Amino acid sequence: MLRVGLLGAGRIGYVHAKAIAGHTGSTLVALADVNAEAASKLAAHYGAEVRTSEAVLADTSIDAVLIATSTDTHSDLIERATAAGKAVLCEKPVDLSLARAQACQKVAAKNGKPVMIGFNRRFDPNFAALKAAADKGEIGKTELLSVTSFDPAPPPVSYIKVSGGLFRDMMIHDFDMAMWIMGAVPDRVTAVGSSIVDPAIGAAGDVDTAVVTLHFGDGRIAVIKNSRRAVYGYDQRVELLGSEGLLQAQNMLENTVVKSTMAGVTGAKPTYFFLERYMPAYEAEWDAFVQAVTKGAALPVTLTDGINALALAEAATRSARTGEGVAITKDMLGG
Amino acid sequence: MLRVGLLGAGRIGYVHAKAIAGHTGSTLVALADVNAEAASKLAAHYGAEVRTSEAVLADTSIDAVLIATSTDTHSDLIERATAAGKAVLCEKPVDLSLARAQACQKVAAKNGKPVMIGFNRRFDPNFAALKAAADKGEIGKTELLSVTSFDPAPPPVSYIKVSGGLFRDMMIHDFDMAMWIMGAVPDRVTAVGSSIVDPAIGAAGDVDTAVVTLHFGDGRIAVIKNSRRAVYGYDQRVELLGSEGLLQAQNMLENTVVKSTMAGVTGAKPTYFFLERYMPAYEAEWDAFVQAVTKGAALPVTLTDGINALALAEAATRSARTGEGVAITKDMLGG
Amino acid sequence: MLRVGLLGAGRIGYVHAKAIAGHTGSTLVALADVNAEAASKLAAHYGAEVRTSEAVLADTSIDAVLIATSTDTHSDLIERATAAGKAVLCEKPVDLSLARAQACQKVAAKNGKPVMIGFNRRFDPNFAALKAAADKGEIGKTELLSVTSFDPAPPPVSYIKVSGGLFRDMMIHDFDMAMWIMGAVPDRVTAVGSSIVDPAIGAAGDVDTAVVTLHFGDGRIAVIKNSRRAVYGYDQRVELLGSEGLLQAQNMLENTVVKSTMAGVTGAKPTYFFLERYMPAYEAEWDAFVQAVTKGAALPVTLTDGINALALAEAATRSARTGEGVAITKDMLGG
């Protein structure tokens, strides 16, 4: 039984608490949050203790910590948790600063404890089935990947301002998705972005709509489309063209009911947002972490993966500003 | 907290144990099964005690029992459990004998405890959404209902022999579905059946493929198709034509991946069988029972519903033999 | 070049005129209709002459006639046209009277000229592809067929009164479809019908909603659903369950555009009615007739097929009245 401490009791902390408590191989022992009320409420729900994060890390009976705090604390907490001998599952992104994330990796490596980054979408059964089919060669040699990822509605501008921008905050999932499916790191990133959903987002220096093209050394190409607003729900699709066919992972729908009237043939919308769409993925992600940590197996998502996604985000941010493709070089990547 | 005893630790007992244990408002206290090993294993998994059914019923700390034993024991257990002051959720069918089920209802009524019958499909989110849309008048006045219900593979002939036949064992779900959606009991049942999937089923005196037409007093019609074998998976669809449109509840698929190759465009199969398709429905069914029992609200599925479905099954069995439509009369129905 | 006379310049006559004139192997020479204005207009459009039907039949330069007149004239015109040495393509149904149709077949046989009946749906590319897949064994042994056939709106009651009733006028297409796909004539017909779309149809002695079950000698079953009204368009679907899978021919849609908004995900409706849906089928039907007649090959649809469908319609009409299954005997069928 893996004894777990949870750092962060916000929206994503709730998701992880549910996965930890629902898993037969783990127990939620304690949790910490700067918001005492949120911490108490969540702790009560799962019979866990509320502590400071220092106390969580100091408790030698705790085997692993899940870091779901604000991004600016991630690197620091990864370093301290691994120093305290804990296995770590940390939410994305590792950091807003690529250099800081790289430094963190060096410390974590020295501490010698496993660190996994929470790219939950890899554990979605649809994307996992697409990846498995591609890896089995069902569409031959892969050539052109398309990732569509639209949120239902933009977050508050106050969040945008501290988010690191669309490429680091939102598209980072898709950068990881692209490198995971293609099994490689691109050599060039070309980004086009603009603020047309909400002028306040543009005024805050960010974009809300963007297209990024990744070029791989062997000539393969991936294109990622992001929008902060799709009023019909969370639009999460992947499409992969290969020499012998096409694979598509389509949206999950709220239900299978179809209504035909004089107005047309209408089906249900995609599930509303990440809680609805990805709860099974969060559970599978946690299970993968538990399996790896308790059996000493390789982690399915590494700190290097987290840093590489951040490197692409940084390159895309630069490309969107300059209008030029940005080369991805070794020094930008994880160790 | 509703304290629950489970009678029956077979395949369907496992499903219910999971729902009972997973519900925040109920605890699985004890369970009984003639198969001691099955009982022990399931009890251990959920920290429940193994007892005889007599002991379960005699325990005054137990509020409710879930009856998931073999069909021939249902009526007897409903009578004894309600006599012992328990609320009851009993698996379908109530009984293989309509007369016995009607007698049971009289006893249960005298005992005054709520009895709900386990027509789980009413709680499937897809069928529930279809029913809600129809009730809201989204397709006007309903006229013609079609229910497709195919199992992936036939059960062993040994099971067929004691099952009461396809109409009582399998189509009983669809009879309830039809009466629930149409909000009425039909006045005539016309059945055509044959054994073409497996001659051994025919040799056992049963059919494996059948079409039943229900005629309602106001002229509306429902048609139900059953087959014991659909090699592509559990095929569970409903289609309802009304004066202003059509509603269809389509199959749940294993995932959303679609592959296009020279061989065609291929998607995932329907979820394999009732455990995959209906686990959320079993959970919602249990929740509805807990809500009704703890709040004294009306049960969403009654013993009368169970008897009415059985009456249609009996009529269909007769119609399939004689080739004539069978009238449904008051004396055949629940009280 | 097949020289063709067209008898009947009503709605369906227009459809056939277009197919005849558009075919590179046939010319529309002359046409006749009791409505002189309709005849003139259609003739002018295709550069054909207007004549009496007598004159058309008497013209020895005409090789073939297409009979698209009112049903009560079909048998008579088939007899006269074959006597005049013409090959015949006659619209369905052969006649409203089974006995009359059988008598007509004897005369036509004596006259020795080919007579094809216009079951156009066999030539629809979707149904043809389904049939071809089934015949190739792609779903193993066929077991259970479902035909859904809903018109967008009921015809005027004046038409209903002379139509011979839903089973002879509308479901006759589906009877032929079922026998064609199953490759056999059923041994028993069970029908349930009612008038719920429009009480005036019931007052005229007809039904507007019906379900008919066909039982075949080898145990296979087919079920046909008809409604005179589906406000969302012409609903024409076929579904065939076999020992190794399911085949479905779905509706043709007006276009492939899908719109996702807060209100749901909406696609186009089915094509509106038979002109939109089946124009390619009418062209393929005519081509099949031309090929058969000019090459002396076997006709793809025979007078026997037309009589057999009529026999099922007659049996269904009786079954719907009595509530009993009606056996199909040899004497009811084509020769």
Place this chain on the structure above:
Amino acid sequence: MLRVGLLGAGRIGYVHAKAIAGHTGSTLVALADVNAEAASKLAAHYGAEVRTSEAVLADTSIDAVLIATSTDTHSDLIERATAAGKAVLCEKPVDLSLARAQACQKVAAKNGKPVMIGFNRRFDPNFAALKAAADKGEIGKTELLSVTSFDPAPPPVSYIKVSGGLFRDMMIHDFDMAMWIMGAVPDRVTAVGSSIVDPAIGAAGDVDTAVVTLHFGDGRIAVIKNSRRAVYGYDQRVELLGSEGLLQAQNMLENTVVKSTMAGVTGAKPTYFFLERYMPAYEAEWDAFVQAVTKGAALPVTLTDGINALALAEAATRSARTGEGVAITKDMLGG
């Protein structure tokens, strides 16, 4: 009746000959091709005369010419045909050289005869329905457009070598599609391309897989994906995100049959190539030309549209080489 001369009797010439001959408002009078045999065969089929292109242009009884010759002759023939007083429908692209196309437009303008460019896809009923829905505001303000356009198989390398490259030869359709749907000319073009389908294409200096992003002055973005090979058929899809929803035009399929077996649920492939997919579009395009020319109405596709698409192709070609976005300036566009 519009009297028409056809220049070019190759594959696309055949398509146009069929549309011209099948239209009730036009006659195919004469045709010319450097390949005498192709010309004779096509002329015989439609009862047209074979002539030199000089003779076609010199015939004052001919009202319009359709130019379907090789691209290097287009500008010259447009100039000569308009000088000879003919209305012109010319296949895309106008020219491989932007400067030459711009010079051609000046001459055509002086000659004062209408010139339409054959961007047939605008006339596809699916894309036309998407455009109409967007123009009606059904998805609010448009924001992000995606065009997927994959050919089933690459053309011979000999063709690639004279084609002007993927951007001018293939993506030119999509450039026009994007500007037509967005109703604007972009201000920046960013292209990423590579040769991974066939190394011989790369050796010939061209790409076979490409992603191009168009940035519009108001912040809207369009992304176009091209591949020379999609083994499952002609993949032609458009997707448009707006402030109130998403519109998708999906592929046309060969038929509507779906097969469910143990291997999955398989539907038909997209129609194979442009002849199957776009024949109705070519007919609608020709009809639009005839209507405009005979009624003196505005042409639905102009020479300016043709030049603008060519300008984007030229910019994309440059961007793919340099890795930098290329600004679209006034001097690159049509007059």
